[in-house]
Amino acid sequence: MTNPLLAEWNTPFALAPFDAISDENFAPAFEVAMDKARVEVAAIAENSNAPTFANTIEALEASGKALDRVLSVFFTVAGADSNPRRQELQRDFGPKLAAYSSELYGNKALFARVEAVWEARETLSLTPEQQRLLMLTHRAFRRAGAALTGEQDKRMRAIMARLAELGTAFTQNLLADEASWHMALSEGDLEGLPEFVIRAARAAGQEKGADGPVITLSRSLIVPFLQFSPRRGLRRKAFEAWISRGARGGETDNRAIAEEILRLRAERAALLGYESFAAYKLETEMAKTPDAVRDLLMAVWEPARTQAEADADTLTAMMRADGINGDLEPWDWRYYSEKRRQAEHDLDEAALKPYLSLDAMIEAAFGCANRLFGLEFTPMDIPLYHSDCRAWEVTRHGRHVAVFIGDYFARGSKRSGAWCSSMRGQAKVPQVQGAVVINVCNFAKGDPALLSYDDARTLFHEFGHALHHLLSDVSYESLSGTSVARDFVELPSQLYEHWLEVPEVLERYATHVETGAAMPPEMLERLLAATTYDMGFQTVEYVASALVDLAFHEGTPPEDLMAAQRDVLDRLGLPHAITMRHASPHFAHVFSGDGYSSGYYSYMWSEVMDADAFAAFEEAGGAFDAEQARALERHILSKGGSADPAELYSSFRGRLPGVEALLRGRGLAA
Ligand SMILES: [Zn+2]
Numbered sequence: 001m002t003n004p005l006l007a008e009w010n011t012p013f014a015l016a017p018f019d020a021i022s023d024e025n026f027a028p029a030f031e032v033a034m035d036k037a038r039v040e041v042a043a044i045a046e047n048s049n050a051p052t053f054a055n056t057i058e059a060l061e062a063s064g065k066a067l068d069r070v071l072s073v074f075f076t077v078a079g080a081d082s083n084p085r086r087q088e089l090q091r092d093f094g095p096k097l098a099a100y101s102s103e104l105y106g107n108k109a110l111f112a113r114v115e116a117v118w119e120a121r122e123t124l125s126l127t128p129e130q131q132r133l134l135m136l137t138h139r140a141f142r143r144a145g146a147a148l149t150g151e152q153d154k155r156m157r158a159i160m161a162r163l164a165e166l167g168t169a170f171t172q173n174l175l176a177d178e179a180s181w182h183m184a185l186s187e188g189d190l191e192g193l194p195e196f197v198i199r200a201a202r203a204a205g206q207e208k209g210a211d212g213p214v215i216t217l218s219r220s221l222i223v224p225f226l227q228f229s230p231r232r233g234l235r236r237k238a239f240e241a242w243i244s245r246g247a248r249g250g251e252t253d254n255r256a257i258a259e260e261i262l263r264l265r266a267e268r269a270a271l272l273g274y275e276s277f278a279a280y281k282l283e284t285e286m287a288k289t290p291d292a293v294r295d296l297l298m299a300v301w302e303p304a305r306t307q308a309e310a311d312a313d314t315l316t317a318m319m320r321a322d323g324i325n326g327d328l329e330p331w332d333w334r335y336y337s338e339k340r341r342q343a344e345h346d347l348d349e350a351a352l353k354p355y356l357s358l359d360a361m362i363e364a365a366f367g368c369a370n371r372l373f374g375l376e377f378t379p380m381d382i383p384l385y386h387s388d389c390r391a392w393e394v395t396r397h398g399r400h401v402a403v404f405i406g407d408y409f410a411r412g413s414k415r416s417g418a419w420c421s422s423m424r425g426q427a428k429v430p431q432v433q434g435a436v437v438i439n440v441c442n443f444a445k446g447d448p449a450l451l452s453y454d455d456a457r458t459l460f461h462e463f464g465h466a467l468h469h470l471l472s473d474v475s476y477e478s479l480s481g482t483s484v485a486r487d488f489v490e491l492p493s494q495l496y497e498h499w500l501e502v503p504e505v506l507e508r509y510a511t512h513v514e515t516g517a518a519m520p521p522e523m524l525e526r527l528l529a530a531t532t533y534d535m536g537f538q539t540v541e542y543v544a545s546a547l548v549d550l551a552f553h554e555g556t557p558p559e560d561l562m563a564a565q566r567d568v569l570d571r572l573g574l575p576h577a578i579t580m581r582h583a584s585p586h587f588a589h590v591f592s593g594d595g596y597s598s599g600y601y602s603y604m605w606s607e608v609m610d611a612d613a614f615a616a617f618e619e620a621g622g623a624f625d626a627e628q629a630r631a632l633e634r635h636i637l638s639k640g641g642s643a644d645p646a647e648l649y650s651s652f653r654g655r656l657p658g659v660e661a662l663l664r665g666r667g668l669a670a
Pocket of ligand 1: 461465490493
C-alpha cells in the first residue's frame with residue numbers, strides 16, 4: 001500500500017489527508033523524502049553547467065518539497081496532539097534533520113556555486129525579490145559555517161546535532177512537568193472561583209481521571225485560579241508548581257540542558273567569527289545589535305518598574321486589610337490585582353466572559369479581515385487531526401486564497417501557549433494551491449466555550465499572523481508569509497490585536513452568548529479603560545525575561561544558570577512580588593530551539609511598530625480606513641520577507657517608529 005504521506009493528495013486544495021495517515025507512516029515517509037531531498041541537492045551541486053540563478057538558487061528553493069510536506073503534517077500533530085509514539089519520532093527526527101541541514105550547508109561544491117552566483121549578482125538582471133532570495137541564501141550558508149573547513153567544520157556539525165537533541169529534550173521535559181502535576185480541589189476549595197473556572201477545573205479533573213475538580217498547569221486554568229482563589233495556601237502551592245517547571249530535579253530537569261545549550265551556542269558563534277551568540281543572532285534582525293536591543297528594553301524598564309512598585313504598595317495595603325502581614329508575594333499579585341481591578345474598574349472577568357464566546361470572537365476576527373481586506377471565510381467539512389479542529393476556505397472576490405484551520409482548545413497532548421504555523425506557504429514559483437494556515441490555542445473547553453479578554457486578544461494575535469500568510473503575494477515560498485526577521489514577525493499579529501479594542505467591533509460581535517444582547521455600554525467603556533491596567537506588572541515580567549535572555553547570550557556563557565538569572569534580576573531590581581514571565585528552566589522561547597534566543601525582546605520591538613502603525617489608521621479615516629488597509633497589505637502583509645523590514649515599514653508609514661509610541665501604547669508615558 002502506498003504511504004499516504006508520499007502519495008499525491010487528491011483532496012480539496014491538496015490538503016493533507018489526515019484520516020488516511022497513521023503514526024506508522026511517518027518514519028518510512030521521512031526516510032524516503034529525505035533521500036529524495038538529498039538526490040535533488042546533489043544534482044544541483046554536481047550540475048556540469050555553469051552556476052546560474054535558476055540552476056542554483058531557484059533550484060535550491062524548489063528542492064526538498066516532499067520532505068517539507070511530510071514534516072508539515074508531522075510537526076502539526078507533534079505540537080498540537082502529541083502521544084508517546086510521536087514524541088519518540090520527534091526524538092528520532094530532530095538529530096537527523098540537524099544532520100541534513102548541516103550537510104546541506106556544509107556541501108562545499110554547492111557553496112562554491114552559491115558563492116559564484118553571489119559574486120556575479122550585479123550582472124544577472126535579477127528582480128528585487130530574486131536579489132533578496134540570493135542574498136538570504138548566501139547569508140544562510142555563511143552563517144551556517146559553509147566557509148569552515150577541517151576540524152572546525154567537524155566541530156560545528158557536532159554542535160548543531162547536539163543542540164537539536166537538547167532542544168527537543170527541553171521541550172519534552174517541560175511537557176512532562178506540565179502533565180504530571182495537578183492539584184485536587186475539595187468542594188470547599190471552589191469558594192470564590194467564578195463559574196467558568198469551576199467548569200474548567202471539573203473538565204480538567206475528568207481528563208485526568210480524578211474524582212473531582214483539579215487545577216492543572218495549563219495557563220488557561222492556573223492564571224484564573226491565581227486571580228480568583230482566596231485560599232492563599234493553595235495559590236502558593238499552585239504557583240510554586242507552575243514556576244518550578246523544568247527545575248524539579250530528576251529526569252525532567254532542564255537546568256543542565258539549558259547550561260549546555262548556552263555553552264554550545266557561544267562556541268558556535270565564536271567559530272563563525274562573532275563576538276557573541278547575541279551578536280550573531282541579531283545580525284539578521286531589524287535591531288541589528290545587542291546594544292540597540294538593550295537601549296530599547298532599558299528605556300521601557302524604568303517607567304515600568306516605577307509603575308509596578310507603586311502598584312505593589314497599593315496591593316500590599318489591600319492584603320493588610322485582609323489581615324495578612326508580611327510581604328506581598330508572587331502568588332498574591334494576581335489575586336489582589338484582580339480585586340483592585342474590580343474595585344477601580346468594576347470589570348468582572350466572569351461577567352464579561354459570556355460576551356466573549358469563542359464563536360463570536362472567531363466571527364469578529366473574520367469580520368474585521370473582511371472589512372479591511374475583503375477576505376471571506378466558509379466552513380469546510382474535512383477530516384483533520386483532532387475532532388476539536390475546524391477549517392474554513394478563505395476566498396476573495398470568489399477566488400480561492402487559502403485554507404485556515406483553527407485548533408482552539410487546551411488538552412494534555414498539546415504543548416502550552418498559542419501559535420500560528422503554515423502547513424503550506426504561499427508561492428508562485430512553483431505555483432501552489434494556496435496556503436494552508438493553522439492557529440493553535442489553549443483555551444479552556446466549555447459548552448459554549450467562553451474566553452477571557454486575554455484569550456480573545458490571543459485569538460486576534462494569532463489570526464494576525466495568519467493574515468500575514470493569507471495575504472502573502474510573493475514568488476518564493478521561503479520568502480512568503482511570516483518568513484521575516486524575528487523582530488518584525490510580531491508586527492502583523494500585535495497590530496491586529498488593536499481591532500479587538502475598536503468599540504464598534506465589540507459592540508457588534510461581543511454579544512451575550514445566551515441572550516444575544518450587546519455588551520452593556522458601561523461594561524464596554526470599563527473594558528476599554530482597563531486594557532492598560534496592570535501594565536507595570538506585565539511590562540516588568542516581560543522585560544525581565546527579555547533581559548535575562550539577552551544576558552545569557554552575551555559574553556561568557558553562565559556556569560550556573562539560576563545564579564546568572566538571579567544576577568541579572570538583582571541588578572535590575574526586580575520587584576519582590578513579580579517573577580519573570582518565563583523562568584529559564586521553562587523558557588521554551590529561548591531553549592526549545594534557537595528561534596527566540598536573544599530574540600525574546602522582539603515582541604516589544606514589534607509593539608513599537610504596532611502602536612505606530614495603528615496610529616496611521618486613527619490619523620486617517622479610523623480603524624477601517626480603506627486606503628490605510630490597502631497600504632498595509634501592499635507594503636507589509638503581502639510582502640513577507642521579500643524585502644528588508646525597515647524598508648517595508650518606511651514605505652507603509654513614510655518613516656521609522658520611535659520608543660515613545662510604545663510607552664504611550666502601554667500607558668507608561670511620563
Ligand atoms: Zn505572535
